[in-house]
Amino acid sequence: MPNKNIKIAVVNSSSFGLHFPDHLDRLARIGAVQTFLFSPDIGGEELAEALHGYEFIIASVAPRFPESFFRCKDRTRLIARHGIGFDSIDLACATQSGVIVTKVAGWVEREAVAEHTIALMIEVMRKAGEADTCVRSGLWARRARLVGFEIKGKTLGVIGSGNIGGRVCEIAARGFGARVIAHSPYQSTEDVARSDAEKVDLETLLRESDIISLHCALTPETRRMLSDRQFAQMKPGVFLINTARGELMDETALATAIDSGKIAGLGIDVISNEPAGSDHPLLQYPNVVMTPHISAYTMESLRLMGEKMVEDVERVAEGRFPEEVVNTDVLRHSYA
Secondary structure, three states: OOOOOOEEEEEOOOOOOOOOHHHHHHHHOOOEEEEEOOOOOOOHHHHHHHOOOOOEEEEOOOOOEOHHHHHHOOOOOEEEEOOOOOOOEOHHHHHHOOOEEEOOOHHHHHHHHHHHHHHHHHHHHHOHHHHHHHHHOOOHHHHHHOOOOOOOOOEEEEEOOOHHHHHHHHHHHHHHOOEEEEEOOOOOHHHHHOOOOEEOOHHHHHHHOOEEEEOOOOOOOOOOOEOHHHHHHOOOOEEEEEOOOHHHEOHHHHHHHHHHOOEEEEEEOOOOOOOOOOOOHHHHOOOEEEOOOOOOOOHHHHHHHHHHHHHHHHHHHOOOOOOOEOOHHHHHHHOO
8 A cells, every 4th residue: 555645756757657657556556646847947945845745756857956955855765867867966965965866777778879879860961851851841852952971981989988878889880880989088998999989089089070979977077078169179060969968068159160060960869958949049050950858768768767766766665775876875874
């Protein structure tokens, strides 16, 4: 029987439970489940007030859970990120408040995000979206203008060749015959080579790549790591793909690089301030393809992600250790 005193919040996740309602059914056996949709810009105090009484939170990429949330929140025990990124949560404050923060294991999203990256790459390099628009508009005769580029023989630069980036390296090198270079400072040369890539510094990658794909975590060091200076170092006519975090790019500098022709095509699944409206500045460009943060949205990936969220709640509710705890220091006093 569910415990009526246990309250579980599903925050801003449009996919959790949608395709696998049994995940919601399992949570309902633990306690009362409520879904919430907040503005991505909601303040911490307001968010804490709205989630008053909820011990378990399944959180999407937004909104943020800042210091003010933990200062005002009453009795949160768990924030389970429905994804692999956790930059939206103040981990130090969560730990001080005794709140366990978990995430999805990287391998769960690996294939889905890597394949979406390749899909965006092909989309922008072969102008598939623009071609589709022409056909739908009765402009079949424009096909001679829709000349694209092959991936084979190009140099792909991968920034962050770990879990997902490493898989992109493999697909591009083994499947398409691309030369792959990678800037991955926390990996050894041997580890990078296992993905059929050559380890290089960032300047070399920017200078030599025909295609650049972002796969690093968002940290203070990587925020806006691609700005005016970095775009200036790139080859004219480079293709840029981002399925990691929008904040890795300075979007004002990015627009300037597109205007100048430095960037020939942009494929992105993420932007700095999500969601994007139809008036987003980047959507004015025909050589930009933007998808709504769906790179992990495959049935295979969503099933495993949902199961992980449910298991996290089940384990913590039973006083057991969840897996993939991000702030491991919190376990010392949470399970003392």
